[in-house]
Amino acid sequence: MSGPLLDIRGLHVALPPGSDRAFAVEDVSFTVGEGEIVCVVGESGSGKSLTARAVMGLLPEPKVRASAGRIDFEGRDLLTLPPSERRALRGERLSMIFQEPMTALNPLMTVGRQIEEVLIVHAAKLTAAQRREKILALLDEVRLPDPPRMAASFPHQLSGGQRQRAMIAMALILDPKLLVADEPTTALDVTTQAQILRLIAELQARHGAGVMFITHDFGVVAEIAHRIVVMQHGRVVEAGTADSVLNRPAAPYTRALIAAIPSLTPAPRRPATSARTALRVTGLGKTYRMGGGLFSAARAVHAAKAVSFELKRGETMGIVGESGSGKTTVARCLVRLLKPDAGSIDLDGVDLAPLSRGALRPYRKRVQMVFQDPFASLNPRRTIGDILAEGPIVHGLAPAKARARARDLLGLVGLDPKVAERYPHEFSGGQRQRVGIARALALEPEVLVADEPVSALDVSVQAQVLRLIADIRERLGLSIVFITHDLRVAAQVCDRVAVMHRGEVVEQGVTAEVFAAPRHAYTRELFASVPGRDWIAPALDAPDGAAAQ
Amino acid sequence: MLGARLAFILRRTLQAIPILLAIVVINFLLLKLAPGDAVDVLAGEAGSATPEYMAELRAKFGLDQPLPVQLFNYMAKVAVGDFGWSFRHEMPVAELVLQRLGPTLILMGATIVTAVGVGSLLGLLAATGLNTWRDTLISVLALVSYATPLFWVGLMLILVFSVNLGWFPTSGMETIAAFHTGWDRVWDILHHLVLPATTLSLFYLALYARLMRASMLEQSGMDYVTTARAKGLSDRRIVYRHVLRNALLPVVTMAGVQVSSLIGGSVIVETVFGWPGLGQLAFESLFARDLNLLLGIFLLSAVLVLVVNLAVDILYTVLDPRIELR
């Protein structure tokens, strides 16, 4: 067979009438060859996922449909095939893995049974025993421990990484020619992500399938791509080999995107100028008790165990770790959304840990928080002005003055003061996060606790918000506790970092030193798992806002 | 696994005890809230009684003691199955109530099976034929029967199918005078059962049809359905193997929740159709002002609900592997 395995030409995906634009995907063309991994990269709204679904024939038709162009697979145009033939191809010649393996698997069916279904539908000749043999062999190949037990398990009984492995097994059971992977590692922790990426690359090499890999993460791209397609607003802005796009990007958008990626090498920074301590945390502990009743003893989960660190004035202290490491629990204890079971939180000689709600009130304003989800952190029924003014009003400022200050704060975080009259739903994620920061600043705190403040944002917006936080820290002399799972962000933002694992701080120190020579085994594993760690982004000069157009 | 399930059942049974206690307390409070007590009733029955005699009677029944003591005595009696004396029927409440339990169980069983079975089937049909005439028809029927009072449905069914068409008997559970035995008797009871069971089912059937339709639509939008499509499964297979079972879970939950309301509905249906169960007994005792009997029925029906709920819980653990038996 001549020509590429998959050849997309002039693909348009039309949105229903009344949407904010006519096409989600416009005039997209690229190819995927046999045995090739092509990464389709873009931020949210770039149309990358819909392109993948158009290839699979999984668009939510008739509302969203491929309206023009062709998708040739092994020489046949998929878009003109009758539905029954397309269905016959799916699962056998073309298969797909998804972002969220928990919801992508049927909760009421065992993993083995769900894999077996592919065989029942596409390989009717196999006997039950042959099917079982094939499934167990593949479960072993995706390195799931104890395949017979895994096959008999329900999805909720597996870990996130195990579920994704099972998904991969399901996709590969019939040796498809093309594997479409839609952000398959985004929902996973960084160490698990590294394992899954390695697995995909390895299986791809062994089975010789073509892979169309959708992602927003250039680190992941650098890790596995042979060729790269960059999409923005439904169009392809640049395509080429991994080397050329990563190291010599041509399109302004690609250049801006790559420039926005935080480097893993910590930025050089001044030594802490002040020796004064803003916040001293000693032996902080928080234990949850789960379940427990008449017949079963309660299970104790140590979300945080003997956590100690010191935050100097004007310094940013990073707390890094994977999900479940306890970093968010620590953040919540610091702002006293949670009451710690043990330890002290010393703010200028006052221990916040044991204070009652009432006794805490005067100290509340001195430690404020920036939240992760810009869509959940603003009350949808209040105007931006109200949201910014309510804190100062609670602490006794006259409403008129509080409103005036709200307008000043909007200017400070780079928004037009006139937006004070508007409601949160009128703003983008990045703009909302600016409002969230302004709200925290409204009370003129000394310490800011930022809980994953940029992880819900696209990379170009992320860079702008990080710059804003750094800028504000300088200007207002804030001390910041910065919680993140992203080591790149930590490298750029934090003066010092503490690495958490299973509720404990396993290592802490000056960022540059920890990054240069991690001492603890877990820290080393964590660093080794950062996708694209060997790729050093080229130095590009990206003017502010270039990512925009 | 069997041991775990047994422990689960035992634990659920124990958890039901405080609820039962609470209901007994409510029962007792209602008894106390009522104007007049058992002695007043007895005195009324006897025609006249001297105050001295009434005080003596009160002492005999323990009615002169402080409330907590009376509550304790009441609970002790209930614990051994003594629900008091029905002055109207001149027999122990427990005995009377147990006699009438059977017909109610038949009616309830038939209703639950019809409502859940036909209801989910209609919901499935509506959801698979979304926005076709089938869907519209089922949705309109569901809306109407959801809005119609039970007693009126019953009367209209009697008017049409008994009075005008003469297909079914108007009331009772069996033709007493015929002295049927064996299968003839079963057949006769079934014949009598059709209209009351239909009446009581219609409302819940509508509820489950709507719920099932909504649940099917919700499940159809889930990620695992996309996965199933990506595997190349046919729409039929996706609906019957994947969506259906997930969509049934909320219907089963709702069926459990609705049992208590269903027993309430049986008071009306049994009254309309002269079905000799607990509901009709409740109606009779209401007019006889036989409070002891009414409270006994109340307590027994609550126990019935607890038992059915337990059965639903157990069924649920079979249907949904995510429920932990621990």
Next chain:
Amino acid sequence: MTDLSEAPHGQGAPTTRGRAADFWRRYVRNRSAVAGLVILLTVIAMAALAPLLYPADPFSLAGRPMSPPMTGQFLLGSDTLGRDIAAGMAHGARTSLLIGVVATLVAVGLGVLMGGLAGYYGGWIDDVLMRLTEVFQTIPSFIFAILLVAVLTPSIVNIIIAIAVVSWPALARLVRGEFLSMRNREFVQANVVMGMADWRIILVQILPNCLSPIIVAASLLVATAILIESGLSFLGLGDPNVMSWGFQVGAGRTVLRRAWWIVTFPGLAIMLTVLAINLVGEGLNDALNPRLRERAS
């Protein structure tokens, strides 16, 4: 340095009036909801005009007993005692709506209070409430209502009390669930961190965000309350001094064979009213669009 990469999503600030207009536009898009609203308004008009249309006591004997519809002065016929059915229905509408609305208001008040406190504070308040609603879910509510009315003696007030008592736990559960999910929203946590008082968080921040489901549930509760009321008065537990649809049906039951109209028309009235309220409730649900609400918050 403004955020150029993402344009603001909407234009202009939505005013209260703009929101109401939006709401109305979405509501009228649902044709059955409009039909429901029309029926409901007719019933309300009937109730309001009853004293003018039929100034006489609906219990009074107006003519020959058991007259069929459209005979003599009776539009919908008369019952066994010669009472005008149409007059009874007009006055019965007042009873049904009054009891439905007031009982719902009481139940919503109780439900929001209990559910809100339980959902916001959790802990023992929540435990107590959940046990309590479990008990109420176990008690057959209609039998409980019968018992309450029988014990308290039948009157409008006692019927309202009985219906409210059996209705509030479901609402409390709903409100609790809403509050529980709101309690963990980041904007509420931000309010806690800024030191806002609890009552202010509950009333100003959380409650407005839970209003849509409460309004929808309340509208359905009115329908259920009317059904319970009709059931009670059918069994003879209605207020003896007030005409009601359930009572009319109950009174005509024994002469079903000879006078079908006595039972049929009041029953139709109950059905249409409840249907209309359910349709309006669904329309409200669509117009307040919980899915959009979840996405936006």
